[in-house]
Amino acid sequence: MAKGEGCLSTRLGGIELKNPVLLASGTFAYAEEISQWVDLNRVGGLITKTITLKPRAGNPPPRLAETPCGLLNAIGLENPGIEGFLKSKLPFLLRFKVPIIVSIAGEDKQEYVELARKLQREGVAGLELNISCPNIARKEGRMISQDEKATYSLTRAVRRETSLPLVVKLSPNVGDISAIAKSAEEAGADILSLVNTFLGMAIDIDRRKPKLGNVIGGLSGPAIKPLVLRAVYEVAQEVKIPIIGMGGIMRWQDALEFILAGASAVAVGTANLINPLYVVEIIEGLKGYLQKEGIGNIEELRAGLEE
Numbered sequence: 001m002a003k004g005e006g007c008l009s010t011r012l013g014g015i016e017l018k019n020p021v022l023l024a025s026g027t028f029a030y031a032e033e034i035s036q037w038v039d040l041n042r043v044g045g046l047i048t049k050t051i052t053l054k055p056r057a058g059n060p061p062p063r064l065a066e067t068p069c070g071l072l073n074a075i076g077l078e079n080p081g082i083e084g085f086l087k088s089k090l091p092f093l094l095r096f097k098v099p100i101i102v103s104i105a106g107e108d109k110q111e112y113v114e115l116a117r118k119l120q121r122e123g124v125a126g127l128e129l130n131i132s133c134p135n136i137a138r139k140e141g142r143m144i145s146q147d148e149k150a151t152y153s154l155t156r157a158v159r160r161e162t163s164l165p166l167v168v169k170l171s172p173n174v175g176d177i178s179a180i181a182k183s184a185e186e187a188g189a190d191i192l193s194l195v196n197t198f199l200g201m202a203i204d205i206d207r208r209k210p211k212l213g214n215v216i217g218g219l220s221g222p223a224i225k226p227l228v229l230r231a232v233y234e235v236a237q238e239v240k241i242p243i244i245g246m247g248g249i250m251r252w253q254d255a256l257e258f259i260l261a262g263a264s265a266v267a268v269g270t271a272n273l274i275n276p277l278y279v280v281e282i283i284e285g286l287k288g289y290l291q292k293e294g295i296g297n298i299e300e301l302r303a304g305l306e307e
């Protein structure tokens, strides 16, 4: 740890973080490539690409489309499945001395429970329930996180199965995100992740076709930051459990905005695809700001908006 980083240490629903800057799910795969450029021991924690019970090939290409200030993706949860993950991906991730939070998604409640059971004794720091992926078709026709009762019922079922810290990742594609957040909290979530991507679309006018093979995808990046800040600000006033804020964080100033809005930690996503070193600059920038302002610990700034 670089000198003086103690001011960034924080607790996140039972998980000790050396700093509040994590890497967001799906934006650094399983760390094999990114670790060639970034010392991952510097980051606060890693949230893995979402894992499902069986391997998934994902959606047809193209899966990414750039938009002004944002990125549309429709990866469709491509992953090696839980057995492949445990065998060939997790051992590499566990080499890093940072908390590893494994993101999981199931076709139904039973699959989430089974995934939680399989991960209980694997040395991971926590589980993140991805109930907000916009890129996979569900039998119910909508995401679990678009329904208060479904969010409660799924979170409750996984809570009963695992003693690991439980993160529930919410969708912004809802009318009242605070109501969904409260359902997850009541059901036993330890932490909330806000948010997954916003449903979106882009069209190639020359070909007169959608730019994404899946037609619709999820928007991330700077375009969504003000929308997510509003969600974090409102949810933080409604729940007692900590929030990991994410959406368009590119610089330390963005991260600080999320913390001032009420987030306990932040996750960096799309920025990793642009420059994997941004995350280190964000950590350094936060440290420099605290030192300049004479603030002992980052927690003093949480929800610290002046009246």
Ligand SMILES: Cc1cc2nc3c(=O)[nH]c(=O)nc-3n(C[C@H](O)[C@H](O)[C@H](O)COP(=O)(O)O)c2cc1C
Pocket (backbone or CB within 6 Å): 024, 025, 026, 027, 049, 050, 071, 073, 075, 077, 103, 130, 133, 169, 195, 196, 197, 219, 220, 221, 222, 224, 246, 247, 248, 249, 267, 268, 269, 270, 271
């Ligand atoms: C290419 C790509 C893949 C993603 N895959 C996942 C995923 O597997 N699971 C998940 O929960 N979120 C996934 N996300 C969403 C991010 O974790 C994050 O919630 C979102 O992108 C907002 O943060 P950002 O604007 O910093 O990227 C993905 C995002 C991108 C851009």
